[in-house]
Amino acid sequence: MAVHAQTSKPFHPIPEPEAYGVSSENGFLPSEQPIQRLPDSYYEPWERIAHRLPALILSRRFRNEIDRLPILSTEKLRTESEWQRACAVLGFFTHSYIWAGERPSETLPPAITVPFLEVAAHLEITPCAPYAVTNLFNWGTFSEGEDESIPENLVTNLSYTGSSDESWFYLISVAMEKRGAKVFRDLLDAMRAVRADDEDRVTEGLIALAECINDLSLLLGRMYENCDPYVFYHVLRPFLAGSKNMAAAGLPKGVFYDEGNGNGEWRQYSGGSNAQSSLIQLFDAFLGVKHYASGEGAEKTARAQAFLTDMRYYMPGGHRRFLEAIESSSDVHSFSLSRSEGHPVRKAYETAVSALAALRTFHIQLVTRYIITPARMTIPWQSKKQLNLATASSAEAKEHGKQESVRKQDAAGTGESLQLHGTGGTTLIPFLRQCRDETKDAMTN
Secondary structure, three states, X not given: OOEOOOOOXXXXXXXXXXXXXXXXXXXXXXXXXXXXXXXXXXXXXHHHHHXXXXXXXXXXXXXXXXHOOOOOOOOOOOOHHHHHHHHHHHHHHHHHHHHOOOOOOOEEOHHHHHHHXXXXXXXXXXXXXXXXXXXXXXXXEOOOOOOOOOHHHEEOOOOOOOOHHHHHHHHHHHHHXXXXXXXXXXXXXXXXXXXXXXXXXXXXXXXXXXXXXXXXXXXXXXXXXXXXXXXXXXXXXXXXXXXXXXXXXOEOOOEEEEEEOOEEEEEOOOOOOHHHOHHHHHHHHXXXXXXXXXXXXXXXXXXXXXXXXXXXXXXXXXXXXXXXXXXXXXXXXXXXXXXXXXXXXXXXXHHHHHHHHHHHHHHHHHHHHHHHHHHOOOOOHHHOOOOOHXXXXXXXXXXXXXXXXXXXXXXXXXXXOOOOEOOOOOEXXXXXXXXXXXXXXXXXX
């Protein structure tokens, strides 16, 4: 194994995306558009429910439909596209079954559990509805050949609500994944350039990354156009929640995955979260940004398991291993910081890191508008009888407001001490700020 001339660090092979099920053209999106229906008629019972999912949820009939389903085998799934479609369908079924009533269901029935555990094992992903289910496996275009990096050209295949707000929320992320794919080759070329001590090529790769991230920030800013914060918070977000850290929302032990015949186990999973985006974690791995488990204080560097590392188990297995390979083989961080202040390589590195930190800052602003602010507003009358993440967060915000009024709140009157939990299970704003600040730290150590 070769050794780095400057750091004495052994070289690990630079990974090729295709070896990990990652597409040079589409990035972490499937190389072909996800299929809209499983082709074998054996799976018609799933597809019939999937295509009526919003209506069944709205009419409170979804759980009854699932309870009448037989346990279907996964033996008739042939291609990876079919496995991914099955994962998407069963992932949406899982979160729908848990959250589609006035109270969450603490039990997932065998008709979902049994096939979903097999599908999840095949794709090496957690059996719930993470980012990959709602975004990577859940899109298409209106017609063949349309630009997949433009959200207006995209459609969603599965939906909890049937609303345009929900579709837009997913499709912004899909478009970001597609646009991010264009920089993959630049990153890999920059990693090779480090080993060739080619400063110009490293600089070019870093500049390309910074431009790409800035473009992604602009695209993320389009979320406001077609996704209403009030609709997102009260109508969609409850279905995105998982079963981990959800005691206040009615799941103190998580969810029992019933495998039938007295078998099964209690499981706790995070819900869908942008922390599960392989694209953003790729940027971290390439740049050498380090994240640690939240709430560790001075001892955080001694802890091996970070939240974002845990989130990789909500990604397809190949994506997770690709990120690990990039982390092991990228020397861009040490190469850049070994240059003096003002050196073109170091300046380009700082520009890329600053762009990533700015993207995370904008994400905090989005969270404030879509979660923190709606949590302080009046709960709509039709939701008051429900117990879910939205009503639990609103109740927490209300109680926080009472306490703050007694304590006179902070001088700025922002109420930033309110610490709501995200769908991933973390304390929302503190976690996001920590990620942003740790990104900035990469420029100095």
